[in-house]
Amino acid sequence: MDSxxxxxxxxxxxxxxxxxxxxxRIERLLAALGSPEARLPPVIHVAGTNGKGxxxxxxxxxxxxxxxxxxxxxxxxxxxxxxxxxLGTHGRLVGDTELFAALTACETANAGQPITFFxxxxxxxxxxFSEHPADYLLLETGLGGRYDxxxxxxxxxxxxxTPISIDHPEFLGATVDKIAYEKAGIFKADTLAILxxxxxxxxxxxxxxxxxxxxxxxxxxxxxxxxxENGRLVxxxxxxxLDLPPPHLIGRHQHQNAATAIAALRAIEPHLAASAFEDxxxxxxxxxxxxxxxxxxxxxxxxxxxxxxxDGGHNEDAGRVLAQSxxxxxxxxxxxxxxICGSLASKxxxxxxxxxxxxxxxxxxxxVNADQYAKPAAEVAAAATANGIPAASCGSVKAALAYLAxxxxxxxxxxxxxxxxxxxxxxxxxxxxxxx
Numbered sequence: 466m467d468s469x470x471x472x473x474x475x476x477x478x479x480x481x482x483x484x485x486x487x488x489x490r491i492e493r494l495l496a497a498l499g500s501p502e503a504r505l506p507p508v509i510h511v512a513g514t515n516g517k518g519x520x521x522x523x524x525x526x527x528x529x530x531x532x533x534x535x536x537x538x539x540x541x542x543x544x545x546x547x548x549x550x551x552l553g554t555h556g557r558l559v560g561d562t563e564l565f566a567a568l569t570a571c572e573t574a575n576a577g578q579p580i581t582f583f584x585x586x587x588x589x590x591x592x593x594f595s596e597h598p599a600d601y602l603l604l605e606t607g608l609g610g611r612y613d614x615x616x617x618x619x620x621x622x623x624x625x626x627t628p629i630s631i632d633h634p635e636f637l638g639a640t641v642d643k644i645a646y647e648k649a650g651i652f653k654a655d656t657l658a659i660l661x662x663x664x665x666x667x668x669x670x671x672x673x674x675x676x677x678x679x680x681x682x683x684x685x686x687x688x689x690x691x692x693x694e695n696g697r698l699v700x701x702x703x704x705x706x707l708d709l710p711p712p713h714l715i716g717r718h719q720h721q722n723a724a725t726a727i728a729a730l731r732a733i734e735p736h737l738a739a740s741a742f743e744d745x746x747x748x749x750x751x752x753x754x755x756x757x758x759x760x761x762x763x764x765x766x767x768x769x770x771x772x773x774x775x776d777g778g779h780n781e782d783a784g785r786v787l788a789q790s791x792x793x794x795x796x797x798x799x800x801x802x803x804x805i806c807g808s809l810a811s812k813x814x815x816x817x818x819x820x821x822x823x824x825x826x827x828x829x830x831x832x833v834n835a836d837q838y839a840k841p842a843a844e845v846a847a848a849a850t851a852n853g854i855p856a857a858s859c860g861s862v863k864a865a866l867a868y869l870a871x872x873x874x875x876x877x878x879x880x881x882x883x884x885x886x887x888x889x890x891x892x893x894x895x896x897x898x899x900x901x
Contacts, residue, residue, distance in 0.1 A: 472572070491614045622733055623656060697710065698724075753777040755787070768874055777883070801874065802880075
């Protein structure tokens with residue numbers, strides 16, 4: 466829909482600072498729209514560094530398995546903007562016509578005043594959510610929490626903080642405790658805060674801020690826990706045990722994300738049936754999180770018989786959990802591991818790649834299609850070699866796959882494409898498998 470694409474492009478130019486943390490502009494716009502944020506279904510507000518989207522995916526799948534209607538707001542999108550907004554029953558993606566109408570209303574109400582793209586599109590999402598019935602809205606912060614555009618909800622049903630680590634230090638601070646302080650800004654008085662298992666420094670700040678505002682806390686590792694037993698996910702809290710199938714989402718870190726989702730919903734919806742948790746844990750899907758590209762165009766370019774994994778992880782903690790997942794796959798079946806990596810200029814690519822030393826045979830660096838925000842492939846390659854991993858550069862993912870296909874491999878390689886959600890979106894578009 467050309468007019469929708471033109472409108473999205475125009476909104477992106479309203480304020481050249483694409484990230485500027487403040488609530489004043491969105492509060493003004495929402496007031497001009499008639500305060501749709503005050504007419505939303507119960508909101509579960511989710512902040513954190515890693516695992517926000519996966520935790521929301523688990524909550525959505527569990528609630529839908531229980532017959533609930535669920536709105537979902539996440540960012541960024543991978544291929545199409547529509548992925549950010551899911552409406553009601555079965556979480557359908559917002560349609561072109563209704564999205565165009567909501568964005569047009571926001572543009573008109575804003576009347577040309579300074580506002581960021583994320584702010585105006587968040588306002589549009591709130592307008593849409595207020596116009597469609599649902600039982601819950603699962604609301605992901607864009608960046609931080611305290612001054613994030615989503616933090617205009619006065620009384621959410623609950624807040625959730627997923628694992629905190631270093632990311633976006635230019636906006637949130639360069640230490641875990643400073644970042645935790647910003648994330649804790651979503652806490653509200655008398656509103657339950659559910660915390661994933663955290664580093665000690667982050668947990669101390671989160672609990673301090675929760676006490677300060679009067680938010681009761683349920684903390685992972687203390688008030689609930691999960692473990693793997695005989696290939697099953699065993700969850701335990703004060704209400705007892707749930708013996709569940711393993712998550713469909715790959716990686717041990719997804720057990721923690723599932724546990725956080727379960728803890729939140731057990732507290733908010735105490736009468737959910739065990740079958741809803743079972744079906745939700747199995748049914749949750751979240752693209753570009755250790756997604757196996759077994760089908761699609763990418764496999765036709767790669768070395769024959771390759772195992773191809775896609776992940777949008779881009780910070781140090783993401784690198785650590787991805788390396789752990791690759792090591793677990795290696796234990797099951799040995800294959801040479803190659804990483805195709807692209808990164809934004811703002812990311813510490815060396816920190817992301819550090820955990821792969823001794824595990825990855827090579828990094829093939831590629832540019833990301835993100836204009837001035839992309840890190841040159843040569844810098845990505847340099848970050849790999851600085852961490853003791855041999856590296857090469859190619860002009861695109863397609864070229865990188867062809868470069869690998871020209872090799873003689875002793876066994877078909879295991880290829881991990883990672884380093885940026887922008888890169889993940891490019892790969893899904895290339896593969897012909899956009900999220901739906």
